[in-house]
Amino acid sequence: MSTPAGDTTNDRSPLLSSSSSLSSKGYDSLDSIERYDAPNYESKPAPSNLEADVLPETSALGRNLSWSSAYILTISRVLGSGIFATPGVILAAVGSPGLSLALWVVGAVIAYFGLTISLEYGSMLPRSGGEKVYLEFTYRKPKYLVSILIATQAILLGFTASNCIVFAQYTLFAFNAEGTELVKKILAVGLLTWITGVHAVFMKAGIRIQNFLGWIKIGLIVFMILSGLFVVLFRQGGQASQDISATLLEAKDFDWTWTGLWAGSIWSWGAIATSILKVFYSFSGLANVNNVLNEVKNPVRTLKSVALTALATACAMYLLVNVAYFLVVPLDEVKTSGELIAALFFEKVFGTAVGRRILPLMVALSAVGNVMVVTFALARLNQEIARTGLIPMSRVLSSNAPFGSPLGGLIVHYIPSLLVLTIPTGDVYSFILEVEGYPGQIVAVATAVGLIWLRYKRPDLHRPYKAWLPGVAVRIAIAVALLAAPFFPSQEQREKGVIGSAAYALVGIAILLFGVAYWYIYTEVLPRWRGYKLEDRIETLDDGTTITAIAHVPL
Secondary structure (H helix, E strand, C coil): CCEECCCCCCCCCCCCCCHHHHHCCCHHHHHHHHHHHHHHCCCCCCCCCHHHHHCCCCCCCCCCECHHHHHHHHHHHHCCCHHHHHHHHHHHHHCCHHHHHHHHHHHHHHHHHHHHHHHHHHHHCCCCCCHHHHHHHHEEECCCHHHHHHHHHHHHHCCCCHHHHHHHHHHHHHCCCCCCHHHHHHHHHHHHHHHHHHHHHCHHHHHHHHHHHHHHHHHHHHHHHHHHHHHHHHHHHCCCCCCCCHHHHHCCCCCCCHHHHHCCCCCCHHHHHHHHHHHHHHCCCCCHHHHHHHHECCHHHHHHHHHHHHHHHHHHHHHHHHHHHHHHCCHHHHHHCCCCHHHHHHHHHHHHHHHHHHHHHHHHHHHHHHHHHHHHHHHHHHHHHHHCCCCCCHHHHHCCCCCCCCHHHHHHHHHHHHHHHHCCCCHHHHHHHHHHHHHHHHHHHHHHHHHHHHHHHCCCCCCCCCCCHHHHHHHHHHHHHHHHHHHCCCHHHHCCHHHHHCHHHHHHHHHHHHHHHHHHHHHHHHHHHHCEEEEEEEEECCCCCEEEEEEEEEC
């Protein structure tokens, strides 16, 4: 296990002489410098200089992300397919609208506790890389271990697949086409390839496209909410319009009394816990901007306001869209709608011509926006990993050549995503997505525990934002519960045996153990066998990017 930082000693390289003086000035002054003198302010300490992580670093790509771009990068990541697919599944699990809505509020509160951890770390260490930077800063020993574990997780599990599939499904639904498995795969892979190409060759155009799609998504959700309100007014008026689907007139009015809201509730801890997890995952992505802070204008100030605004927006939209679904679609149909609740909603309100064609295409476009922002952020994370010099071809993968974009990081993201998309959908596909999330909870525990450790061991660090420690404890408890859940199966899961129900957890742990084995061979076995030691050396690439080159120095 890595040792948390209990002092200011940098195990990997000497301290940056200006660290303490700059950090003591506060981040408002740094924001001011970046706002009025951005071209002349550029901090490029070595990626391995951990104590320098308290300083902002300007990417060689420049600071291209304004407040609105950072907001879209966050809200588009959060509002993925969940808002169009999850409500029906949750209502089916818990039985009543009241309990379903209550769980969305609980999920938002839990998401807030997790977000505060990212806000404290991000404002304290305003650098691209997110959890990679935070864990490297916190856990210094054994040397290189944390960096390699994060690299293993990001490279092997950092794929984007689910929203590519959502895009394919809703596109086919819009054209009333069944679509074979092969057709869905072709559409999904085509989307992934196009987005990778746009971000690689036309970086600034890609930012504008994802901003546009983000606002389209927000507009779509607002439109859905207003449609639900219109249904209420329409029913109260009691008059039919030729433009309204006849099926809407047949929908039963819902009893919005307190008793009616909770009628049919299933007070099963298993059902409630599973539903809370689905809601919690629907809020994932609030820390997306933490991965790209080197490219954000006024990073600390922007991070704090953008993330909290995105959480409030997402919470309000999730609640109001759920209400819209319940107003328009009879509850029995909501429960059986599965992941096509949004398409059913559109069809009920606007009829087959519009409901089954135009609006599902808008949902597909929102999925495109989600894939774009995820790809954008993860490519930067992969580039930051490459800058540590711990993976093969690190110079090539760190460079912004030849298009002035993180092409290497995009390729590292593209390959595992492509492999996942080629796997047949179904149980295997769901299994892979579960494997993806399990190590993330281990990282969440390490990050939260590290924050508490730093709060007491490094009170000297400037913290423009402080997380509420009881909330941090709640986040740790949730993560521990998620980590333990696979080993305490339900009655149905027991039929598979404990190993079967926990298979995805065991695979996730195995991936991290592979990282530990790689670290041990790379830092211990090979140096002893060949008689050398590892030494960090700083290099600057032609595009201005600084990297750590790990040299083999003979003993």
